[in-house]
Every structure is written in C-alpha cells, then in structure tokens.
Amino acid sequence: MLALTALICAALFAGAAFYVAFAEHPARMTLDDGAALAEWKPAYARGTIMQVALAILGGVLGALAWWRYQSNWFWLAGGVVLLLNIPYTFAAVWGVNTKLKAAAQGSAETRALLSRWGKLHLVRVALGLIATGLIARGILP
Template identity: 55%
Template sequence: MLAGHLALIVAALFTGAAVYINVAEQPARLLLDDHALLREWKPSYKRGLAMQAPLAVAGFVLGVIAWWQSNEWSWLAGAVLLLANWPYTLLGVMPTNNRLMATDPNAADLDIRGLVVKWGGLHAVRSALGALATVAFLWAASV
C-alpha cells in the first residue's frame, strides 16, 4: 500500500516540523528582545507555512487514496486530522498571525511578545493534530 506508507511519511514530516517549532524554535525565539523576536518570527512563519500547508494537503490526499484502496477507516481518520490543520489555522490561528504580520518590528512591545506566546500555544494544536494523524496512519498500516 504505497499511498498509505507515503501518507504516514508525510504526516510524520508535518508533525516533526510542527513539534520542532514548539520545542526548539519558539523557546529560542522567546529569548530575544521584543523587536528581534518579531523580526525572527515573520520569515520563520512564512517558511513554515510554505512547507506545512502542502504537507497537510498531500497527506490528506494520500490518506484518502489509502482509505479508498483498503476501506480501512483509520486512513480516512488520519487524512481528516491532517487536513483539519487548514480550517484550524484559517479560523483559529490567522487572526493572531495577521496582527503579528501587520506590526512593524520596530514597534514591537510586550503586547507583541504576548501575541507570539499565544501563537506558540495555538501552534501546539497543529503539532497535536499532526501527531494524531501520524498515529492514525500507523494504526492503519498495522492492521
């Protein structure tokens, strides 16, 4: 089942990137002063978006193909969990992203630091969705 194995790989890549952001990048970023923190967050966010958005879609498509080929519900569950990052990001995370992106780094202050901290918590949900999708795909691959 090539599609299923590829879905698992894609979900693991998505999850690894998301967890890296939460456990390495975000804590390091928070050690910076307010101005540097926002200067670092902006390009980092753009790179993460460019990598993770296509991974979520590719994992969803591959998971649906694996479900269609096998009729194993856990492939579909993993696919839906991975794709859930899109509406969650658009509805839950984007208001914070938009405020951070609209702020001039020279105007960053404690309020902006608070938004970056909030963003880290919101991003942790993306890590959890990716991890749950990976577990669902592992489950599907083992039955």
C-alpha cells in the same frame, strides 16, 4: 504505497510542528521583542509553505488510500485529522498571524502575540501526532 506516503507526510508535519513548538519558538522567545518578531516573520513564511503542502498531501493520500482499498478507516481518519490543520489555522491562528505580520518591530503587543501564537501552535502538534498515529495504526497488522 498511498498509506505509507501519507504516513511519511503526517510524520514530517508532526515533526516540523513539534520542532517549532519545543525548540524554535522557545528560542525565539528568549530574544527581545523586535528580534523575536523579525525572526518569526520569515520563519512563518517558509514554514507555512511546508506545513500546508504536507497537510494537504498527507490528508489527500490518507483519504485516497482508504478509498482505493476500502478497508481501513484509520487512513481516512488520519488524513482528515491532518487536513484539520488548515481550517484550524484559518479559524484560530489567522488573526494572530495577521497582527504579527503587521506589527511594528518591538511594539508592546508583540510579546503577547508571539506567546499566544506559540500556544495556538501546540494544537498543530497534537493534530500532527494524532494523524501520524492513526495512519500508522492503519498500516500495522
């Protein structure tokens, strides 16, 4: 049950990150700079809560499944990969997020920051998909 719940969390994380990267963010980038920034700010605030919760819950559950059954390193590896989203965000994305939160509507820097944010977000997609694959592999016979 622990591994299955970890898989669900990882899949939800990956799906949300994928949606943002390939649907929401490209649509946002069709807007003018001020509107794109105005849309990014509340979407980021709400998305952060969901993505952090899924990363922590899925990561901890993957590690707990490995610890509980002492048999499947895929669960631990998937949990660790999912948790890597948190230090990655602090190390690579935090500066861009801070600048975007402080940016004035439609500043010259806005478009470049949003574009950079979209590229950085692709790593979250990859980490989510890898974590999902690892945990799923651990569940398969």
